[in-house]
Amino acid sequence: MTIQPVALRYVRIVAILRHLVLLLVFVTAAISVAPVWSDTADHSQIINKLAPSLKDRKTIAAAIDEIVTSDAPRKRIWLESLLAGTLYQRKSDDMVVHAIKTDTGFDLTAALDGSAIGHVGKREVRKFKINNSLRAQLRSAIAQMALQDSDPGSRRQALERMLQSLDEEKMAAINRLAEVETDSDVHALIQTARQLDALQNGDSQSRLDAIDTLGINTREPVVQALQKLTDTTDDPAVADAAAASLAEISQRIAVFKQVETVLFGLSLGSVLAMAAIGLAITFGVMGVINMAHGEMIMLGAYTTWAVQQAFPVIVEFSLLLAVPLAFAVAFLVGVVIEFLVIRHLYGRPLETLLATFGISLILQQTVRTLVSPQNVPVSNPSWLSGQWLIDPALSIAVNRLVIFLFCLAVFAALMWLLRKTFFGLKVRAVSQNREMARAMGARSSRIDAMTFGLGAGIAGVAGVALSQLTNVGPNMGQSYIVDSFMVVVFGGVGNLWGTLLAGLSLGVVNKFLEPWAGAVLAKIIVLVFIILFIQRYPRGLFPQRGRAAGD
Amino acid sequence: MFLKNAICGSLLTAGLTCAVSVSAEDTIKVGVLHSLSGTMAISETTLKDTMLLLIDEQNKKGGLLGKQLEAVVVDPASDWPLFAEKARELIEVNSVEAVFGAWTSVSRKSVLPVFEELNSILFYPVQYEGEESSKNVFYTGAAPNQQAIPAVDYLKDEIGVERWVLAGTDYVYPRTTNKILEAYLKDNGVAAEDIMINYTPFGHSDWQSIVSDIKNFGGTGRKTAVVSTVNGDANVPFYKELGNQGVSAEDIPVVAFSVGEEELSGIDTTPLVGHLAAWNYFMSVESDENDDFIAKWHEFIGSEDRVTNDPMEAHYIGFNMWVKAVEKAGTTDPAAVQDAIIGVTVPNLTGGYSAMMPNHHITKPVLIGEIQDDGQFDVVWETNGLVAGDAWSDFLPDSKDIISDWRAPLSCGNYNVVTAKCSGQQL
Numbered sequence: 021m022t023i024q025p026v027a028l029r030y031v032r033i034v035a036i037l038r039h040l041v042l043l044l045v046f047v048t049a050a051i052s053v054a055p056v057w058s059d060t061a062d063h064s065q066i067i068n069k070l071a072p073s074l075k076d077r078k079t080i081a082a083a084i085d086e087i088v089t090s091d092a093p094r095k096r097i098w099l100e101s102l103l104a105g106t107l108y109q110r111k112s113d114d115m116v117v118h119a120i121k122t123d124t125g126f127d128l129t130a131a132l133d134g135s136a137i138g139h140v141g142k143r144e145v146r147k148f149k150i151n152n153s154l155r156a157q158l159r160s161a162i163a164q165m166a167l168q169d170s171d172p173g174s175r176r177q178a179l180e181r182m183l184q185s186l187d188e189e190k191m192a193a194i195n196r197l198a199e200v201e202t203d204s205d206v207h208a209l210i211q212t213a214r215q216l217d218a219l220q221n222g223d224s225q226s227r228l229d230a231i232d233t234l235g236i237n238t239r240e241p242v243v244q245a246l247q248k249l250t251d252t253t254d255d256p257a258v259a260d261a262a263a264a265s266l267a268e269i270s271q272r273i274a275v276f277k278q279v280e281t282v283l284f285g286l287s288l289g290s291v292l293a294m295a296a297i298g299l300a301i302t303f304g305v306m307g308v309i310n311m312a313h314g315e316m317i318m319l320g321a322y323t324t325w326a327v328q329q330a331f332p333v334i335v336e337f338s339l340l341l342a343v344p345l346a347f348a349v350a351f352l353v354g355v356v357i358e359f360l361v362i363r364h365l366y367g368r369p370l371e372t373l374l375a376t377f378g379i380s381l382i383l384q385q386t387v388r389t390l391v392s393p394q395n396v397p398v399s400n401p402s403w404l405s406g407q408w409l410i411d412p413a414l415s416i417a418v419n420r421l422v423i424f425l426f427c428l429a430v431f432a433a434l435m436w437l438l439r440k441t442f443f444g445l446k447v448r449a450v451s452q453n454r455e456m457a458r459a460m461g462a463r464s465s466r467i468d469a470m471t472f473g474l475g476a477g478i479a480g481v482a483g484v485a486l487s488q489l490t491n492v493g494p495n496m497g498q499s500y501i502v503d504s505f506m507v508v509v510f511g512g513v514g515n516l517w518g519t520l521l522a523g524l525s526l527g528v529v530n531k532f533l534e535p536w537a538g539a540v541l542a543k544i545i546v547l548v549f550i551i552l553f554i555q556r557y558p559r560g561l562f563p564q565r566g567r568a569a570g571d
Numbered sequence: 572m573f574l575k576n577a578i579c580g581s582l583l584t585a586g587l588t589c590a591v592s593v594s595a596e597d598t599i600k601v602g603v604l605h606s607l608s609g610t611m612a613i614s615e616t617t618l619k620d621t622m623l624l625l626i627d628e629q630n631k632k633g634g635l636l637g638k639q640l641e642a643v644v645v646d647p648a649s650d651w652p653l654f655a656e657k658a659r660e661l662i663e664v665n666s667v668e669a670v671f672g673a674w675t676s677v678s679r680k681s682v683l684p685v686f687e688e689l690n691s692i693l694f695y696p697v698q699y700e701g702e703e704s705s706k707n708v709f710y711t712g713a714a715p716n717q718q719a720i721p722a723v724d725y726l727k728d729e730i731g732v733e734r735w736v737l738a739g740t741d742y743v744y745p746r747t748t749n750k751i752l753e754a755y756l757k758d759n760g761v762a763a764e765d766i767m768i769n770y771t772p773f774g775h776s777d778w779q780s781i782v783s784d785i786k787n788f789g790g791t792g793r794k795t796a797v798v799s800t801v802n803g804d805a806n807v808p809f810y811k812e813l814g815n816q817g818v819s820a821e822d823i824p825v826v827a828f829s830v831g832e833e834e835l836s837g838i839d840t841t842p843l844v845g846h847l848a849a850w851n852y853f854m855s856v857e858s859d860e861n862d863d864f865i866a867k868w869h870e871f872i873g874s875e876d877r878v879t880n881d882p883m884e885a886h887y888i889g890f891n892m893w894v895k896a897v898e899k900a901g902t903t904d905p906a907a908v909q910d911a912i913i914g915v916t917v918p919n920l921t922g923g924y925s926a927m928m929p930n931h932h933i934t935k936p937v938l939i940g941e942i943q944d945d946g947q948f949d950v951v952w953e954t955n956g957l958v959a960g961d962a963w964s965d966f967l968p969d970s971k972d973i974i975s976d977w978r979a980p981l982s983c984g985n986y987n988v989v990t991a992k993c994s995g996q997q998l
Contacts, residue, residue: 105844105944149949151941152730152845156821244792284779291777393612395804399839400811407817417815420779489811490776491804491838495610499774534780539771540741 066090067098067116067131070107070148077151084154088161096165098131103158107131108145119145160185167193172203179209183216183241191217212239219245224255231261236268238276238413243269276414281531287420289527290427291489293520295500296507297431298479300519302354304508305451306471308362309369311376313504314497315383316476319353320346320483321492322387325396336401339484346480353383354476358469366468380497388494395493404488423485430481431520437474438516447471451514510550512560522561526550598641599634599903601626602661604672604682604693609649610773613803614882615674617833618696619644621883622671624871625890635897643667651681658682662691668903669694669893671886676700676744683708692905694893696885698828698850700747704962704975704984706909710932711889712882713851714960715751719798721937722826722849723752725952726796727759730824734765734795736785738809741770745800748828752798754966765793775805778812786816789823797825806830810843820845826939832878835946843942851921851935852884853948858922878946884920891917892927913978923957930975930984932960 069083084102087095101107101118108119110128117137119126125141150158159181166178175197182190191213198210215230219242222230227249234242246269249262295317302310323346328338357379365372404422407415438444449457450467458464490496507526511518526546533542557563603622605615626640634640643665647654654673661667662685669692673679676699686693686707698713726732737752739745749768756766767788769781789795801809806827813825826847832854835843854865861879864887869875896912897903916926925933934957940948962984963970975984983993 149943151949151951152821152824155819155845159821240790240792243790247791280783281780284777284783287779288777393616394836395613395807395838397839399841405815407815415816417779419815490808493613493804499776531780535784538769539775539781543772 064132066092066095068114070102070109070116077149077154080148080150080154081157084157084161088164094131094134096162097134099158099162099165101131102148102150103155103162105147105150107148109148110140111144111146117145164190164193167197172206175201175203175206176209179206179213183209183213183239186213186217186220186241212237212242216241216245219249224258227253227255227258228261231258231265234265236265236272238269238273238411240412243273273413276411280414281535282528283416283420285528285531286524287417287424287527288531289524290424291486291523292503292507292527293523294423294427294430294482294485295479296504296511296519296523297427297434297516298475298477298482299504300508300511300516301434301475301478302472303505304514304516304519305447306468306475307369307451307513308366308472309373309376310472310475311373311501312357312380312383312497313475313479314499314501315380316350316354316479316497317483317486317500318387318492318494318497319350319383320480321398321487321496322391322396322483323349323480324484324487325398325492328399335399336403339401339404339488342484343481346484347477350480350483351473351477355469355473357476358472362472363465363468380501384494384497391494393494395491398487398492400488419488423488426485430478431516434478435516443470447474506547506550509554510560512562512564514564515560515562518560518562598639599636600641600643600665600667602658602665602667602670602672603642603644604647604654604658604661604670605644605674606649606678607644607646610803611649611674611678614833615649617877617880618672618674618882618886620872621868621886622890624868625887627871628867629890629894635894636901636903647678651675651677654678654681655685658685658693659689662686662689667691668897668905669908671696671889673697674882675742677742679708680743690905692893692908694886694889696882696889698881700744701751701962701964702747702967702970704930704932704977706931706977706982706984707905708931709889709892709912709927710960710962711885711892713935713937714932714962715748715964716961717851717932717935717937717958718828718849719748719752720755720966721954721958722828722847722939723755723798725849725939726798726824726826729952730796731794732796733761733793734788734791735761735767736788736795736797737766737768737800738781738785738797739770739800740773740775740802740805742773742802745770745802748800749798751964751966754964754968758966771801771805773802773805775801776808778809779816782809782812782816782818785813785823786818789818795823797823799825799827800829801827802829803834806834807838810846814842820847820941830942831880831882832946832948833880835942836876836878840942840944840946844944846942847939847951848942848948849937849939850881850948851937852881852919853938853940853950854879855940855947855949856921856938858920860918860922861920864920888917888919888925888933892925892933896927909977925957928959929978930960930962931977932962934959 066087069086070080084099087098098107106118106120108117108126109115110117116131117128118131119128122139125139126145127139128137128145129135130137163178163181166174169175169178179194182194194210194213201207201210212234215234218226218230231246243266246262246266250259250266253259253262298316299310299313302308302313324339324342327342327345328335331338334341361375361379362372365375400419404419406418408418408421409415438447446457446462446467449460449462450464454464507523508519510526511522530542530546533545537545554560603619605619606612607616607619623642626642629635630639643661645657645661647657658670661670671694673682673693673695674697679695679699682693683705687705691707693708694711695708696711698718699710701714735756737749739749753766753768757763767784771781785797806829824845824847826849828849830848831850865879868879869877892912892915893908895915895917896908899915900907900911912927913929914927916924919925919935921936921938923936925935927933936956937954937958938950939952940950943949962975963973965971972987972989974986974988976986977984985995986993
């Protein structure tokens, strides 16, 4: 038995020697003729440097450095895969592979040449684990490589990343790019990088020039460099110029901050309005104190979750499908509630309040029992993530913008339905004067059911939007019911425009209060304000006038 | 077991007490006081199941003192005053020998007088703000020096953080913890303007302005981190907003004290990857005890997808300590057990041993984990050896001279070493 390992070792040495000879032969050939062959020969060693260090992050860091400096053609793919967490090691032979998760395990491709090497079970591969410092290292390495990308967008992103920590090597790479760059946005960034470099390392004159050319530039690295310059430079002219420029920049940033607060407020306001519009119909138009309104929102959110569970492949478009479905589900539940409970209680607000409160508890417990008492995960489609950059110091999150527009769209659709359709006419007629409407031939009971269903359906649609911002769980409706009543009452019961404006203005007021009062106190101040406001104007911002006002 | 649980669940909703056992005669009764409905049900239901598992396992081993154990489960419904009523019911009506339960600090404060009056025993399994030591309560979760302080040390020494955001939900645990942390940071030479403190209401969902403030605060070029005592649900929109505004874990890491495997199992973890949590146990820890416990848990709960978390480990430790103390004392009498349990040492799930200290806190290792995309944590740092829980923080002027020692002759939970006086509960 002892002979075998020795023999094996001998064979291995011979094999290695043969490889070395072959390698020598081919390396000379490879330089001129066959670059493809050299990939697999040299680069297998480079990628395998990762392998023994599966968990030891210091060794991984060194291996990454080596990969970065190597000329392996697939090195960017390796690094990106490592960053994305799809780089694994096959346990059977320690081979480094890319793995894509499937239901039963992983589909593997060889890291070395990208060839597919089949499917393995969950426990047959080990993942390369990375931490924050490795992530930062990978990102900056990938950024340097991305400077050569054909897509100007990714070149721009790479430059943005490099601006945060410029050094000689990076400046050299940026200068090389400058010679061939054609995209004007990227060029502007290259200029910023050069001036930033001058600010940090130049002489007084070039610093002054840089401050002058940079002008009012709100980029974080520029602000930091100017701040540092003001604090440390010996040249009073440079210090003055930097301080003056800094003052202008801070002024610009302060203006952007105000704009940002308004945008945040509008976004919060659109959420409030969105949650309240359904209630504006059931409570506002019909006068039903609907405590189960929050649960309609919850049902809509759960519909979104159900759609994503049922069709995992279309998560990207799940919301488009969820909107009509959520409306349908909440509409049906609303009609059933109206038919079974509410129609027997018209004109008895206290009993309605209690009954709908009971319904809300029943609905919550139903979801808790049927689905789970835990929150359910609703994923965000990628087209809803990211930011829309207006200025380095001012950006809008895409999902907030979409929800704001969605809120306006729902509102517009509802206005159209109530103002321009025959159904809307009947709804308004019944809510204003039931007897007269019936005398004119409107079937009030059916209209009531439809109207309540409509309010519930709109709440369901709101649930789809809210599922993108907050938790989806059995209790989620509870957190919106108070806010919704607040918005409807503040805006003026029965007035849809009032609801929209009340929602938006409460959002903005809240966001202006928050920075100096804190989130807790801001909420209290808003509540106190509304109580006082209702004391003075019991009918809200936009009271109904004329005969429609009733009583 | 499932059927029994289901029946039990339906009885509980009807407001009845429910005992999970066939034989009601001559058993040792153990009370389980966790909310099974209301806002805390999400976290506490799992702990109720953990207790049922532990009791079940002990019965398979032949019970305790030759008798079978019987779990008495009540539902305090996330209603703090109801916790006190249910605790009284457990002790007086069901005559349980020990109670395992409570999650929020306010529920613990609510039941505390009941346990002291009736001289019973409570095992409290959740990390808390400290500044308390009762003869009748055993704190198996982390005190601030077993979670918050080591986490700050890690950020300070390993990551090089210089600016600090202390963000929390507005109630007693975050407020006290942040007070301790603020004092600790200032002791370590951090200037007041480098600390930003922020509180939000329970279930806060609109984090736009706060995240924007954090971004500005961290935009000075000096390394910034967020120490988060934000509780429960509100974490999800918080992390989502961080992602939305482009704040990544490499730029501004968030270390959380209330986010564990259970909390992550209900959400899409993509925006959280790389953020940190400090606990005394992670499901991903590699040890034989842990593998064994996870296997039993999966079998008991009937699902491979269920996770384990830190408070579950605390119950595991607490229950085993109680069992060992009862065996040592030869009786389940609370007074005898209170004496016997001090110094009892049992295995924890991270491969070491935890001991019950004279101040009714236990020794634990402290681990820092980074959130992975599968909702698990990857341990990036741990303390050398075990940390003993400190009931009274050394960093608050009011409590730095106070110690707790429930052994005779001191037998005091609130003893001032300067004035040599014992305040509060005494024997």
